[in-house]
């Protein structure tokens with residue numbers, strides 16, 4: 304049986320850390336579909352006693368860290384609410 308996208312995603316994240324944009328390109332998913340897949344992977348990781356660890360996005364211009372954003376959104380923010388900058392790093396994920 305072929306490995307599903309969610310299974311492959313879980314395997315990648317168990318072996319290392321990957322950021323949102325790299326995953327989106329590698330898995331050829333829309334931001335919405337990747338976010339969805341990550342939430343599923345998060346739930347199944349929890350069922351195995353592990354967690355989806357998220358390093359949130361950060362503004363490259365002022366260092367703003369978007370505290371608590373991962374509870375609502377996993378895709379990158381379009382701009383910084385503090386300095387209005389648009390150079391934002393994407394969140395990084397791993398399962399541990």
Ligand SMILES: [Zn+2]
Pocket residue numbers: 362363364365366367383384385386387388
């Ligand atoms: Zn900023």
